[in-house]
Amino acid sequence: MFSRINPGLLINLQSTFGRDCNPFLGTFLQSVRWARKPIWAPVAKSKLFRIPERKKLPEDEALELRRLYNEYRTHCKAVRQLICKEYAASVEESPSVINSRIDDDLSQAIKLNEEWNKEVAAIREERLTLEAEIEREKNLQYMIRAEQENEEQIKLLDEIVKAEKEKSTTFITPDNLDEAIEFALANPVDYNFAIDLKGNIVYGRKGKFEEVLMKQVEELNEKQVAASSS
Amino acid sequence: MSFRKSRTLPSMAIRFVRLGCTNRPFYHIVVMNIRANQHEEPIEQVGSYDPLPNVNNEKLVALNFDRIRYWMANGARFSKPLEELLGLAGFLPLHPRTVLNAWRNRLNKPDEEGKNENKE
Numbered sequence: 502m503f504s505r506i507n508p509g510l511l512i513n514l515q516s517t518f519g520r521d522c523n524p525f526l527g528t529f530l531q532s533v534r535w536a537r538k539p540i541w542a543p544v545a546k547s548k549l550f551r552i553p554e555r556k557k558l559p560e561d562e563a564l565e566l567r568r569l570y571n572e573y574r575t576h577c578k579a580v581r582q583l584i585c586k587e588y589a590a591s592v593e594e595s596p597s598v599i600n601s602r603i604d605d606d607l608s609q610a611i612k613l614n615e616e617w618n619k620e621v622a623a624i625r626e627e628r629l630t631l632e633a634e635i636e637r638e639k640n641l642q643y644m645i646r647a648e649q650e651n652e653e654q655i656k657l658l659d660e661i662v663k664a665e666k667e668k669s670t671t672f673i674t675p676d677n678l679d680e681a682i683e684f685a686l687a688n689p690v691d692y693n694f695a696i697d698l699k700g701n702i703v704y705g706r707k708g709k710f711e712e713v714l715m716k717q718v719e720e721l722n723e724k725q726v727a728a729s730s731s
Numbered sequence: 732m733s734f735r736k737s738r739t740l741p742s743m744a745i746r747f748v749r750l751g752c753t754n755r756p757f758y759h760i761v762v763m764n765i766r767a768n769q770h771e772e773p774i775e776q777v778g779s780y781d782p783l784p785n786v787n788n789e790k791l792v793a794l795n796f797d798r799i800r801y802w803m804a805n806g807a808r809f810s811k812p813l814e815e816l817l818g819l820a821g822f823l824p825l826h827p828r829t830v831l832n833a834w835r836n837r838l839n840k841p842d843e844e845g846k847n848e849n850k851e
Binding site for chain 1: 800801803804805814823824825826827830831834
């Protein structure tokens with residue numbers, strides 16, 4: 502059990518009386534316990550001024566104990582020193598030895614590293630030449646293909662131009678515009694047609710049916726004549 | 732080398748950790764930071780101690796003296812109960828408290844009934 506300020510009490514005091522009230526004055530000190538009673542309960546009135554009596558060893562026993570403790574401490578110190586010395590001896594090495602060992606390690610590591618670098622360099626060289634070869638081959642193929650495509654394209658364009666030139670002979674130009682108009686008026690074209698149940702197609706929309714019919718009849722007659730004669 | 736000196740290391744204790752459960756204590760002997768709670772992770776366990784006597788009336792102790800020496804050389808301190816135990820084990824000199832208890836036991840021993848005294 503030890504004296505301390507009850508934090509809850511302190512906060513309450515500050516909130517109720519403001520900061521002017523100094524809780525660190527001796528009146529607010531109280532001891533705190535952690536069992537049985539609530540921790541804020543003060544010391545019982547009957548126990549308030551009680552001073553527990555200090556237990557006393559018999560004098561001879563105390564003297565003997567003191568002697569034992571002194572001896573014990575000395576012996577412990579000796580044991581500890583011995584163990585420390587043993588440990589230090591087992592561990593100790595001079596700095597020059599350690600440094601030389603570090604240098605050796607380092608030089609060996611560098612040598613090994615150089616060896617590995619050489620090996621890797623050789624492998625890399627091989628790989629790079631191979632890759633360059635493949636790249637060159639690929640570029641060549643690409644160029645050949647591009648050329649071929651170009652030629653094909655030119656051929657296609659030539660064909661188109663030729664076809665256009667052929668067509669251009671029949672184009673209507675300002676020179677032959679009148680002729681073309683006359684021709685068109687002279688030859689009206691009618692794409693409409695009629696079809697009867699027998700499948701006879703009759704072209705045109707305006708009153709040429711009879712002509713067609715006549716033509717068909719003639720054809721039929723011709724066929725019949727041809728059949729009878731053979 | 733200078734960094735091996737004990738005073739530059741954190742102050743360590745070799746002490747008990749109470750494991751087991753209610754009414755059944757069992758202790759690990761561990762190296763720990765002197766300010767750490769007993770149930771925190773120890774630096775190293777160097778032994779165990781079963782304070783309840785078994786069927787053969789023995790309290791079993793296991794100690795790794797190599798590691799205890801090592802940590803001792805690195806500045807670890809023993810707790811008092813462990814000092815007593817190590818005194819009984821012969822690693823350290825006998826602790827005065829052990830001697831005192833022995834006196835008292837001898838004084839309080841009932842006639843011819845003290846045969847069942849614990850051996851360590």
